[in-house]
Amino acid sequence: MRFEWSPLEPDESLSERLWGLTEMFPAGVRNLTGAVVSLSAASVKTLYQFSCSASWIFFTSSMILFAPVVFEVERAQMEEMQRSQQKQVLLGPGSAVGGGGPGGMPALPRCGTIIDRDGECEKEQLQVFFLFR
Numbered sequence: 001m002r003f004e005w006s007p008l009e010p011d012e013s014l015s016e017r018l019w020g021l022t023e024m025f026p027a028g029v030r031n032l033t034g035a036v037v038s039l040s041a042a043s044v045k046t047l048y049q050f051s052c053s054a055s056w057i058f059f060t061s062s063m064i065l066f067a068p069v070v071f072e073v074e075r076a077q078m079e080e081m082q083r084s085q086q087k088q089v090l091l092g093p094g095s096a097v098g099g100g101g102p103g104g105m106p107a108l109p110r111c112g113t114i115i116d117r118d119g120e121c122e123k124e125q126l127q128v129f130f131l132f133r
Contacts, residue, residue: 022030
């Protein structure tokens with residue numbers, strides 16, 4: 001038997017072909033499949049709505065809780081920057097660094113100055129200095 005396509009026959013859409021295939025299965029299987037698909041769609045919709053609500057609650061709550069902390073940290077940084085600028089204007093450009101030296105280390109004394117164990121400076125003729133702690 002040979003199948004010949006005739007241009008006079010109307011074309012079937014995909015949905016029409018699938019609907020035609022459903023007649024192959026018994027009514028119980030079709031009803032069960034329809035119930036599973038409906039339940040799955042309803043579950044996905046409910047899960048999506050819940051996740052939207054939960055994320056809204058989480059992010060708005062975190063903004064309300066953490067915004068004051070962020071603002072206080074920013075305010076403290078601005079105050080520290082203003083103090084540093086004021087110190088630089090009053091004492092000169094080398095005084096803006098907190099410890100006086102690189103990396104927050106205390107600045108070493110100038111050449112010819114020795115610091116003894118008591119922390120007192122003494123002038124000497126030497127160009128070498130010692131730091132005792």
